[in-house]
Amino acid sequence: xxxxxxxxxxxxxxxxxxxxxxxxxxxxxxxxxxxxxxxxxxxxxxxxxxxxxxxxxxxxxxxxxxxxxxxxxxxxxxxxxxxxxxxxxxxxxxxxxxxxxxxxxxxxxxxxxxxxxxxxxxxxxxxxxxxxxxxxxxxxxxxxxxxxxxxxxxxxxxxxxxxxxxxxxxxxxxxxxxxxxxxxxxxxxxxxxxxxxxxxxxxxxxxxxxxxxxxxxxxxxxxxxxxxxxxxxxxxxxxxxxxxxxxxxxxxxx
Amino acid sequence: xxxxxxxxxxxxxxxxxxxxxxxxxxxxxxxxxxxxxxxxxxxxxxxxxxxxxxxxxxxxxxxxxxxxxxxxxxxxxxxxxxxxxxxxxxxxxxxxxxxxxxxxxxxxxxxxxxxxxxxxxxxxxxxxxxxxxxxxxxxxxxxxxxxxxxxxxxxxxxxxxxxxxxxxxxxxxxxxxxxxxxxxxxxxxxxxxxxxxxxxxxxxxxxxxxxxxxxxxxxxxxxxxxxxxxxxxxxxxxxxxxxxxxxxxxxxxxxxxxxxxxxxxxxxxxxxxxxxxxxxxxxxxxxxxxxxxxxxxxxxxxxxxxxxxxxxxxxxxxxxxxxxxxxxxxxxxxxxxxxxxxxxxxxxxxxxxxxxxxxxxxxxxxxxxxxxxxxxxxxxxxxxxxxxxxxxxxxxxxxxxxxxxxxxxxxxxxxxxxxxxxxx
Numbered sequence: 001x002x003x004x005x006x007x008x009x010x011x012x013x014x015x016x017x018x019x020x021x022x023x024x025x026x027x028x029x030x031x032x033x034x035x036x037x038x039x040x041x042x043x044x045x046x047x048x049x050x051x052x053x054x055x056x057x058x059x060x061x062x063x064x065x066x067x068x069x070x071x072x073x074x075x076x077x078x079x080x081x082x083x084x085x086x087x088x089x090x091x092x093x094x095x096x097x098x099x100x101x102x103x104x105x106x107x108x109x110x111x112x113x114x115x116x117x118x119x120x121x122x123x124x125x126x127x128x129x130x131x132x133x134x135x136x137x138x139x140x141x142x143x144x145x146x147x148x149x150x151x152x153x154x155x156x157x158x159x160x161x162x163x164x165x166x167x168x169x170x171x172x173x174x175x176x177x178x179x180x181x182x183x184x185x186x187x188x189x190x191x192x193x194x195x196x197x198x199x200x201x202x203x204x205x206x207x208x209x210x211x212x213x214x215x216x217x218x219x220x221x222x223x224x225x226x227x228x229x230x231x232x233x234x235x236x237x238x239x240x241x242x243x244x245x246x247x248x249x250x251x252x253x254x
Numbered sequence: 255x256x257x258x259x260x261x262x263x264x265x266x267x268x269x270x271x272x273x274x275x276x277x278x279x280x281x282x283x284x285x286x287x288x289x290x291x292x293x294x295x296x297x298x299x300x301x302x303x304x305x306x307x308x309x310x311x312x313x314x315x316x317x318x319x320x321x322x323x324x325x326x327x328x329x330x331x332x333x334x335x336x337x338x339x340x341x342x343x344x345x346x347x348x349x350x351x352x353x354x355x356x357x358x359x360x361x362x363x364x365x366x367x368x369x370x371x372x373x374x375x376x377x378x379x380x381x382x383x384x385x386x387x388x389x390x391x392x393x394x395x396x397x398x399x400x401x402x403x404x405x406x407x408x409x410x411x412x413x414x415x416x417x418x419x420x421x422x423x424x425x426x427x428x429x430x431x432x433x434x435x436x437x438x439x440x441x442x443x444x445x446x447x448x449x450x451x452x453x454x455x456x457x458x459x460x461x462x463x464x465x466x467x468x469x470x471x472x473x474x475x476x477x478x479x480x481x482x483x484x485x486x487x488x489x490x491x492x493x494x495x496x497x498x499x500x501x502x503x504x505x506x507x508x509x510x511x512x513x514x515x516x517x518x519x520x521x522x523x524x525x526x527x528x529x530x531x532x533x534x535x536x537x538x539x540x541x542x543x544x545x546x547x548x549x550x551x552x553x554x555x556x557x558x559x560x561x562x563x564x565x566x567x568x569x570x571x572x573x574x575x576x577x578x579x580x581x582x583x584x585x586x587x588x589x590x591x592x593x594x595x596x597x598x599x600x601x602x603x604x605x606x607x608x609x610x611x612x613x614x615x616x617x618x619x620x621x622x623x624x625x626x627x628x629x630x631x632x633x634x635x636x637x638x639x640x641x642x643x644x645x646x647x648x649x650x651x652x653x654x655x656x657x658x659x660x661x662x663x664x665x666x667x668x669x670x671x672x673x674x675x676x677x678x
Binding site (some may be wrong): 044045048049050064070071072075076078080086087088089090091094098099100102104105112127149151247 | 255256258259260263266318321322326328329330331332333335340402477582615643
């Protein structure tokens with residue numbers, strides 16, 4: 001289990017980018033919602049180890065100092081996919097994944113072997129020998145996920161993985177995620193509630209650097225239902241509409 | 255054994271394709287028909303003239319390698335692999351290619367050298383390796399800062415400009431930092447100046463550390479915050495320049511210092527001919543040289559000793575720029591230059607007289623050469639007017655030739671003496 005309490009992250013003076021954000025990642029999917037600028041990417045980067053913060057951090061029960069660079073065991077356990085996946089110039093898909101595995105501490109031989117398994121998990125094994133630069137946007141996202149999986153990360157942080165994808169690529173990516181989250185803890189930030197917010201997931205909503213909601217999918221949807229209690233037809237509403245209304249209730253238009 | 259990035263994906267491999275013929279082309283362009291010392295010291299030092307090609311390959315290759323890591327600057331912060339290993343893995347092929355090409359450059363220079371031998375100059379080799387590392391690190395830094403489309407040509411231009419600019423300025427200290435001045439080393443009577451090697455090596459190594467640590471910071475390999483990490487590289491660069499200039503301060507325009515004359519091996523009955531052991535490795539020419547010098551008219555003043563040196567004649571004796579394998583004609587021409595002296599007399603006089611003095615100098619050198627090596631044929635490549643003057647002098651009776659030679663020799667040492675014409 002990965003537990004973080006980001007008491008403060010940001011400049012010493014002025015408004016922090018994140019404050020009092022508590023995150024607990026356990027097996028399955030946690031969906032991170034929030035408007036642009038709410039701090040979703042900052043939170044993912046903080047959990048990945050890119051940013052240091054004041055607060056507390058525990059990995060599988062071991063306390064770590066979040067103000068210091070993360071130890072190797074943490075870096076191996078946590079995989080992070082940024083919003084933009086840029087392929088390494090002139091490398092093939094498999095070489096790209098293997099090189100990331102090597103950068104993450106694997107020896108070159110095992111990294112090469114595991115690269116193919118990782119590509120299979122995201123449905124890219126058929127493109128293993130193609131140049132990575134030739135992949136489409138959606139395939140690049142899956143390549144990025146394969147690169148996270150190659151070093152057997154237990155905690156996978158995905159930053160808006162479905163942004164800009166066509167429906168077919170989006171479905172492929174969600175399918176890959178379903179398989180991954182059976183054995184990993186996945187934290188995914190998104191605006192795409194329709195694709196990624198499913199029953200059984202945990203939901204966390206950020207607004208202006210603080211948590212405005214954290215709970216299960218059911219309680220998130222329930223919050224919309226409660227807000228619409230006067231509406232007799234609420235129960236019959238489509239899930240997408242419920243999610244939209246729940247989100248709107250937590251993050252009103254500014 | 256599998257490597258992180260397969261060798262065939264390394265950009266430097268592509269760069270080697272044009273670099274090899276270019277290196278051969280540059281070596282041919284700088285080729286000379288003059289006899290060249292074949293000692294390892296001279297060969298290795300002169301290979302610095304070809305450094306431009308290996309340095310450009312190393313810097314451009316490194317710039318392109320850096321671009322690979324630059325694509326994931328943000329993720330590099332959370333790499334598990336040590337930054338040093340990641341950097342070494344990125345730069346070794348470019349460095350190896352640079353070293354390989356420089357080895358080829360040494361081979362090309364050795365192929366044009368004449369003969370002789372000496373111990374392999376480890377100091378010079380180390381300095382050249384450091385110079386290559388400097389170019390490599392500069393390219394890597396450019397690749398860390400800029401997109402490859404800009405970084406690669408800039409890295410190429412940087413190598414060319416750094417070597418070219420420092421070779422063009424009159425202030426010699428930067429030349430010692432760039433290392434190009436090492437090519438002035440060394441005739442048999444010289445040895446590499448320890449300070450020249452130290453200046454080039456120290457500057458290169460500290461600057462390399464500065465550039466590589468700056469690159470590691472820019473690429474996110476050292477974690478956050480990147481801006482603060484640039485303090486160490488700046489400090490290292492200041493240290494590199496300061497130390498390099500400090501070491502180069504006592505040096506002049508060359509990277510050499512005189513060799514101990516105790517190493518000279520002298521032989522001769524009337525005139526001692528002194529050469530270094532490296533010059534005797536492929537045969538002993540001292541008897542031949544003594545016989546040539548003895549053919550000089552005593553009126554011109556016979557030297558007591560002939561010393562191996564490319565410097566001007568000294569009170570100790572006549573200097574001879576002898577390279578193993580020289581023909582009699584070449585030895586005689588070298589001795590004639592020693593008799594006459596390499597320094598051209600600078601006189602405030604009408605241009606016509608200056609030209610006449612130069613022609614007399616050329617003709618005198620030809621006359622001395624023929625006198626010392628009468629069976630070797632005439633010296634070719636002489637300016638036509640000087641050649642005509644020499645021919646006219648040679649038609650004079652022997653005492654007339656001697657009178658002309660004495661007057662000509664005197665006119666080359668004293669501006670007040672008018673150069674003799676052919677009929678005097």
